[in-house]
Amino acid sequence: MAVCEILSVGTEILLGDILNTNSRYLSVELAKIGISVLRHTTVGDNAERLAAALTTALERSDIVIATGGLGPTADDITREVCCEVMGFGIVLDREIAEGIRKFFEGRGLPMPENNLRQAYVPVGGTVFRNNNGTAPGIGLKKNGKCVVILPGPPYEMAPMYHESVVPYLTEYSDGIIVSKTVRTMCIGESAMAEKVADLLEGENPTVAPYAKKGEALLRVTAKAQTEAEALALLEPVIVDIRERLGDVVYGIDSESIEQRVVELLKEKKMTLATAESCTAGYIPKRITDIAGASQVFGYGAITYSNDVKEKVLGVKHETLVAYGAVSEQTAREMAAGIRRVSGADIGISVTGIAGPGSDGTNKPVGLCYIALDAPDEQICEKIETGRNDREYNRYVNASRALNLVRRYLEKKGG
Amino acid sequence: MAVCEILSVGTEILLGDILNTNSRYLSVELAKIGISVLRHTTVGDNAERLAAALTTALERSDIVIATGGLGPTADDITREVCCEVMGFGIVLDREIAEGIRKFFEGRGLPMPENNLRQAYVPVGGTVFRNNNGTAPGIGLKKNGKCVVILPGPPYEMAPMYHESVVPYLTEYSDGIIVSKTVRTMCIGESAMAEKVADLLEGENPTVAPYAKKGEALLRVTAKAQTEAEALALLEPVIVDIRERLGDVVYGIDSESIEQRVVELLKEKKMTLATAESCTAGYIPKRITDIAGASQVFGYGAITYSNDVKEKVLGVKHETLVAYGAVSEQTAREMAAGIRRVSGADIGISVTGIAGPGSDGTNKPVGLCYIALDAPDEQICEKIETGRNDREYNRYVNASRALNLVRRYLEKKGG
Numbered sequence: 124m125a126v127c128e129i130l131s132v133g134t135e136i137l138l139g140d141i142l143n144t145n146s147r148y149l150s151v152e153l154a155k156i157g158i159s160v161l162r163h164t165t166v167g168d169n170a171e172r173l174a175a176a177l178t179t180a181l182e183r184s185d186i187v188i189a190t191g192g193l194g195p196t197a198d199d200i201t202r203e204v205c206c207e208v209m210g211f212g213i214v215l216d217r218e219i220a221e222g223i224r225k226f227f228e229g230r231g232l233p234m235p236e237n238n239l240r241q242a243y244v245p246v247g248g249t250v251f252r253n254n255n256g257t258a259p260g261i262g263l264k265k266n267g268k269c270v271v272i273l274p275g276p277p278y279e280m281a282p283m284y285h286e287s288v289v290p291y292l293t294e295y296s297d298g299i300i301v302s303k304t305v306r307t308m309c310i311g312e313s314a315m316a317e318k319v320a321d322l323l324e325g326e327n328p329t330v331a332p333y334a335k336k337g338e339a340l341l342r343v344t345a346k347a348q349t350e351a352e353a354l355a356l357l358e359p360v361i362v363d364i365r366e367r368l369g370d371v372v373y374g375i376d377s378e379s380i381e382q383r384v385v386e387l388l389k390e391k392k393m394t395l396a397t398a399e400s401c402t403a404g405y406i407p408k409r410i411t412d413i414a415g416a417s418q419v420f421g422y423g424a425i426t427y428s429n430d431v432k433e434k435v436l437g438v439k440h441e442t443l444v445a446y447g448a449v450s451e452q453t454a455r456e457m458a459a460g461i462r463r464v465s466g467a468d469i470g471i472s473v474t475g476i477a478g479p480g481s482d483g484t485n486k487p488v489g490l491c492y493i494a495l496d497a498p499d500e501q502i503c504e505k506i507e508t509g510r511n512d513r514e515y516n517r518y519v520n521a522s523r524a525l526n527l528v529r530r531y532l533e534k535k536g537g
Numbered sequence: 538m539a540v541c542e543i544l545s546v547g548t549e550i551l552l553g554d555i556l557n558t559n560s561r562y563l564s565v566e567l568a569k570i571g572i573s574v575l576r577h578t579t580v581g582d583n584a585e586r587l588a589a590a591l592t593t594a595l596e597r598s599d600i601v602i603a604t605g606g607l608g609p610t611a612d613d614i615t616r617e618v619c620c621e622v623m624g625f626g627i628v629l630d631r632e633i634a635e636g637i638r639k640f641f642e643g644r645g646l647p648m649p650e651n652n653l654r655q656a657y658v659p660v661g662g663t664v665f666r667n668n669n670g671t672a673p674g675i676g677l678k679k680n681g682k683c684v685v686i687l688p689g690p691p692y693e694m695a696p697m698y699h700e701s702v703v704p705y706l707t708e709y710s711d712g713i714i715v716s717k718t719v720r721t722m723c724i725g726e727s728a729m730a731e732k733v734a735d736l737l738e739g740e741n742p743t744v745a746p747y748a749k750k751g752e753a754l755l756r757v758t759a760k761a762q763t764e765a766e767a768l769a770l771l772e773p774v775i776v777d778i779r780e781r782l783g784d785v786v787y788g789i790d791s792e793s794i795e796q797r798v799v800e801l802l803k804e805k806k807m808t809l810a811t812a813e814s815c816t817a818g819y820i821p822k823r824i825t826d827i828a829g830a831s832q833v834f835g836y837g838a839i840t841y842s843n844d845v846k847e848k849v850l851g852v853k854h855e856t857l858v859a860y861g862a863v864s865e866q867t868a869r870e871m872a873a874g875i876r877r878v879s880g881a882d883i884g885i886s887v888t889g890i891a892g893p894g895s896d897g898t899n900k901p902v903g904l905c906y907i908a909l910d911a912p913d914e915q916i917c918e919k920i921e922t923g924r925n926d927r928e929y930n931r932y933v934n935a936s937r938a939l940n941l942v943r944r945y946l947e948k949k950g951g
Contacts, residue, residue: 137574139565140747143557146579151553160551161586163579165560172575179593397839403825404818407839411817414893414927421842422849425811425821428835431879435836465845479828513828 125295128180132192134167157297168198191275193258195237209263211245251287301353305341307371312339337519380525381409387532388419396465397423398457400474405521422465436460454492470496477516493524539709542594546606548581571711582612605689607672609651623677625659665701715767719755721785726753751933795823801946802833810879811837812871814888819935836879850874868906884910891930907938
C-alpha cells in the first residue's frame with residue numbers, strides 16, 4: 124500500500140489563527156482510494172524549514188501532498204521550494220497568466236503584478252486547473268516519488284483534489300474504499316450496537332458504531348477494486364441493518380434529518396409550520412438551510428414568552444397556569460395552534476428548558492416536550508437529555524422534532 | 538525565544554476520524570507566554586515512528602509537547618516511548634493507582650487492570666495531576682530540553698495545560714503576549730486597514746487586519762513581562778482605533794454581535810421582535826444562543842411565504858405586487874408589522890435572496906433588505922453580498938440586521 128504524508132504550509136496554522144482542516148479532509152479522502160497517511164506535518168512560511176520537511180518526508184514516503192503557500196505574496200513559497208527540492212525548473216505559463224488577468228477583469232479589480240507569480244509552472248510537471256481561485260495546483264513525479272501541491276483555502280483545495288489529484292494518483296491507489304453511514308435517532312449507541320453485534324465482527328465490509336449529537340451512527344466500509352464492487356458489498360449489509368433497526372433509521376450517508384424531512388414533504392405534497400419556544404428559530408433555520416424549502420415551509424412562530432404563546436398560537440391561559448410552559452399540554456396546544464393559524468398540513472412544536480438555568484419551576488434542565496399536530500394524528504414526546512448544555516439541548520430537541528415529522532410522513536401512504 | 542514543537546499522537550487523526558484541535562489550542566496558548574511554535578507533527582500509535590519523530594523534534598527545538606496516547610489500552614504508548622527517548626525509567630506510583638481505583642469506584646464501574654498502566658510515572662520526572670480523567674500528564678527535563686506529555690481529550694488537556702504546564706514552562710517563557718481583537722461590520726478589510734495604516738507598522742503592539750464572514754477584524758497584540766504591562770500597551774491603541782473607525786466597531790475580543798445586542802437591550806430595558814424571510818430563524822436562533830435572552834426577546838415570526846407576510850405582519854398585498862417580497866417597501870412593512878403585533882419596542886426584518894436560485898424576478902442572488910422599526914426611528918438598508926453562497930448570505934444578513942439594532946441602541950441616550 125502506498126504511503127503518503129501531508130505537509131501543511133502556513134504560519135497562520137502555527138500561530139493557531141486557523142484550524143488545520145485540510146489534513147483531516149485529505150486523510151479521509153486518501154483512505155478511500157487505498158492510500159495510507161502516516162504523518163501530518165505543519166511548517167510555517169519559511170523556505171528552509173519547508174525544504175527540510177519535504178526532504179525528510181520524501182525519504183520515508185511515496186507521496187507528499189503539500190497544501191498552502193501558493194498565494195501571490197512574498198511569503199508564499201511552496202511552489203518554488205517544492206520544485207527546487209524535486210529538481211524541476213519553473214517557467215511562466217502565458218495561458219495561466221492570461222486567465223489570472225481575466226479573473227481580475229471579470230471582477231472589475233486591478234490585478235496586482237504579484238499575482239503573476241501564480242502563473243509559474245514546473246517544466247515537465249503537471250498543472251492542476253483551479254476552478255475556484257487563481258492559483259493552479261502542481262503535480263511532480265520523479266524516481267517513483269510524487270509531490271502534489273494544492274492551494275490552502277479548503278473551497279479551492281477540495282474540488283481540485285477530486286477533479287485532478289485522484290486521477291493523478293491512480294498508479295498509487297490500492298483498490299478503493301467506500302463508506303456509507305446509517306443514521307439513527309431515538310436509540311442509544313450501545314442499544315444499536317447490540318442489534319448488529321454479529322455485523323461488527325465483519326471484515327469486508329466493516330461495521331463500526333459511533334455517536335454524534337443526539338444521533339447514533341453505523342459506518343459501513345467496504346474495500347474492492349472498483350467503486351461498483353465496493354457498493355455491491357455494502358448494499359446487502361445496509362439492507363440488513365435497516366431491517367434490524369427499523370424506523371429509528373432516518374437516512375443513509377450524509378443526508379441530514381432536515382434534508383430528509385424536506386424531501387418527504389415534497390414527495391407527499393404537504394406543508395409544515397413550526398412553533399418554538401426553547402429552540403427559538405433553530406428548526407426553521409435548519410429547514411431553510413435546504414434550498415427549495417419554500418415549497419413546503421411558509422410560516423414559523425417563535426413564541427418565546429408565555430404571552431406570545433397565548434396571543435399568537437391560542438395556547439389557553441389556564442393551560443400555562445396549570446401545567447407550565449414546559450409541559451405536554453402546552454406542547455400539544457402549540458402544535459395545534461400553529462397548524463390552525465398557518466393553514467399548513469402539519470404543525471410541530473417544541474417547548475423545553477435548554478439551560479443553563481431552569482425556568483423557575485423545579486423542572487430539570489434538559490427536559491423538553493415536542494408535539495406534532497396533523498388532521499389524522501397528534502403525537503407528543505417527552506425528551507430528557509440529562510445534560511446542561513444549551514447548544515446540545517437546542518440542537519437535539521430540534522432534531523427530534525424534525526424526526527417526529529419524518530416518522531409521521533414515512534408511515535403515511537403515498 | 539524558546540522554540541517548541543507540538544507532537545500529536547493518534548491513528549484516529551491520521552485516518553481523519555477526528556480533527557486535530559489540540560495543536561491549534563496549544564499554539565495559541567504558547568504564543569501568549571512567549572514560546573514560538575515552529576512545527577506541528579502528527580504520527581499514529583506506533584512506537585517506532587513516534588520515537589523517530591520525538592528524536593528529530595528534540596534536535597531542532599527546546600520544548601516538545603506531545604498529546605494523546607496516554608490511555609489504558611495496548612496501543613497507548615506515548616508515556617513509555619517518550620520516557621525511553623529522554624532516558625527516564627518508569628515506576629508504579631501507588632497514590633495515582635489508588636486514585637484511578639477510586640475514580641472507577643465512584644462511578645460504580647469495575648476497573649479494567651489495564652488502567653493501572655496510567656499509574657506508571659518517570660523516575661525524576663514531574664507528574665501533572667488530571668482533574669478531569671484518569672491519565673496524569675508528565676514533564677521531563679534534561680540537558681536543556683523539555684518534553685511535556687498531555688492526554689488527548691481536549692477537556693482533559695486544556696485544564697492540565699493551564700494548571701500545570703504554564704508554571705512548568707516558566708523558565709522558557711519570554712514575557713507574555715496578549716491580543717485583543719477589534720470587531721467591525723459594514724466596512725471592508727482594506728478600507729479599514731487604510732484608516733489605521735500607520736498603526737499596522739507598529740512593533741509593540743502589532744496591529745493586523747483580517748476578514749471573517751462579513752466582518753473585518755483588527756488583531757492588536759502586545760508583548761511585555763506581565764499581563765498588566767501588556768494590557769497597558771494595548772489600551773491606548775484600542776482607544777485610538779475605536780476613534781478612527783467610529784461606529785463600525787461593534788465589539789472588542791470574542792464578543793459576538795448577538796451578545797452585544799442582548800447586553801444593550803438589557804441595559805436600555807427594551808425588547809426586540811423579529812420578522813424574517815430569507816434568514817428564516819437564524820436571527821432568533823443566534824439571539825437565544827445567549828442565555829437570558831428571554832428578558833429582551835419574546836416573539837419572532839418567520840414569514841417565508843408572501844401569504845404569511847400579509848396575514849401575520851400586515852404587509853400590504855399591493856406592496857408585494859408592486860415591489861416584490863425582496864424590496865425596501867416590504868422590509869419596512871415587515872419591521873413595522875412585527876413591532877405592532879408583538880408590542881416590542883423594536884422590530885427588525887430581513888427579506889432577501891439567499892441562493893442558489895433567484896426568486897423568479899431579475900433580482901440578483903445576495904440581494905437583501907433589512908429594516909428596523911422603532912417609535913423614534915425607521916431605517917432600511919440594502920445589502921448586496923455579490924455571492925451565491927446560501928449559508929454565507931443568511932449568516933451575513935442576520936449579522937447585519939443585528940448590527941442595525943446595535944447601532945440604534947448605542948446612539949440612544951440613557
